[in-house]
Amino acid sequence: MSRRFGPTAVEPATPLWWSGIALRLLTWLFALGAVIANDRTYQRPGLAWVVLGCMAVWTVLTSLVYAREALRWRWRWFVVLDLVVVCGLMLTSPLILDPAQLSGVDPLITTVWVACVPVVVGTRFGSYGGVAAGVVVGAATAVARQAFTLDVARDGVLLVATGLLIGMSATTARKSAAALAEAWRKEAATAERERLARSIHDNTLQVLARVRRRGMEVGGEAAELAELAGEQEIALRALVTTEPTATGAGETDLRGALQLLASSKVQVAAPAGDVLLPARVTAELVAVVREALSNVEKHAPGANTWVLLEDLASEVVITVRDNGPGISEGRLAAAEAEGQLGVARSMKGRVLELGGTISLETGPDRGTEWEIRMPKGDTKR
Known part of the structure; x- marks a missing residue:
């Protein structure tokens, strides 16, 4: 499968x-x-022409491979082979040049042709690969010269610098293309969501709002239906206005996922920007919050709940607080001893497995408040 850097699979x-x-x-x-x-001054001019012919063939072959648009056709092993072949051809210089030419200013048989290798290796593998290729070619130059001179050192520095700069340029181009592709994806998703929101607002939401108002006016059983319609109206509004963002790095937006939990009895407060975490971590944290909301609905049906998300420098903090009757002292320990492990397993177990912490503040007539802290860098993915 080809790697996609933007709207197409073309290599940036x-x-x-x-x-x-x-x-x-x-x-x-x-x-x-x-x-x-220098044909007449070589000690083996015939070999010089053979090496030059090999260089021509290799130039054509590498050009055909590197001219392909998709990165997947520029094989890693072929780029490494390119480095080996070029260095091997350069090391034939002692067989072609005489000792005076090797120790003088005469170029090796490959001349500056070898400078192409740090360029292609840096383009394929980034700055580290370009620097490594420059070091290898520089060392091969010293071996071919059979001496480490100031000229050899100068050539080595230039080769390393070339590989470094080209590698940095290639890495920057790919990161920029990936960021642009992500921005395009978000823009397209936002446009589609806004289109759906307009359509739903003109139809479904208006019907739900009218059912809610009319049911509250009638009262009785109709009021219960009105309350349900109101909850569905809030949930549907959150659905069409919030998108759990996913990135190419396998991250999703915790803010968007939590806002989908909003209802007439649940209010969610979160930062304005995306709160990106690994997809598994986001899913587990949302499951923990769902469990907390489920406990409120089960044990304090009339209570209101507030969910607060904070994105700090080194961690993410989620607070789930309700105004219910609270939990009496020792009730959780007794439930766990009786084999009711919902809180211990569903909430505490999930958070601890991810490398976070969870704490509970509660008491009779004080409601309950769960605080979940999840480190950003050390989360277990």
Whole structure:
């Protein structure tokens, strides 16, 4: 399956790949000129032409591979093989050049053609790969020269710098494309949600609102239906105005997921922006809050509940508070001893398994208040 960086599967660093292809072609032409100029001075001119021919074949082959639009066709193993082949061809220089040429200023048989490798490795693997390729080619240059001179050191620094800069450019291009794709996805989802919201507002929500008002006017059993219609109206409004955001990194928006729990008896307060957590963590935290709301509905049917979400620098804090009668001292311990493990397993167990903490403040006629703290960086995914 191809990796999608934006609306298409085109690799964002494609211009860098094409630059590497062009650079390889130009540097091969320079190597051709160097061989023509020094043909009579080589100790093995025939081998020089063979190596130049291999360089030409490899230039064509790499160009065909790197010209593909999708990143999946620029195989990792082929890029590594490219590094090996180029260094291998350069190491034939001691067999072609005489000792005076090796120790002088005469170029190696591959000349600046080898500079293409840090470019393509940095484009494929990022800055670390580009630096590593520059170090390898620099070391191979010293071996081919059979000496470590100031010129060799200078070439090595330039090769490392080239791989570093190209690698950083490729990484930045891919991250920018991924961010842009995420922004496009959110914009498209928001537009679709607004379209649905307008349609629902013109039909379903108006009907529910009218049923709620009329039922409250009539009273009796109709009032109960009105209350249910009101709850469904609130839930539907939250559904069409809130989207649990998902990202390419496997994260979802905890804020949006909690706002879907709002009803006539449950009020949710959250930050304005997304609160992104790993999808599993978000699902578990929402399940904990649902369990708390279920306990309120079961043991204090007429109580109101407030859910507060706070996004702090190092952790996320969720507070669930109600104005019910509260829990008497020792009631939870007694329930656990009797085998009723709903709170212990469904709430405490979930939070502790994720690496967070959960605490309870309650008492007779004081309501209940759960506080859940979940670290951002150390959450167990």
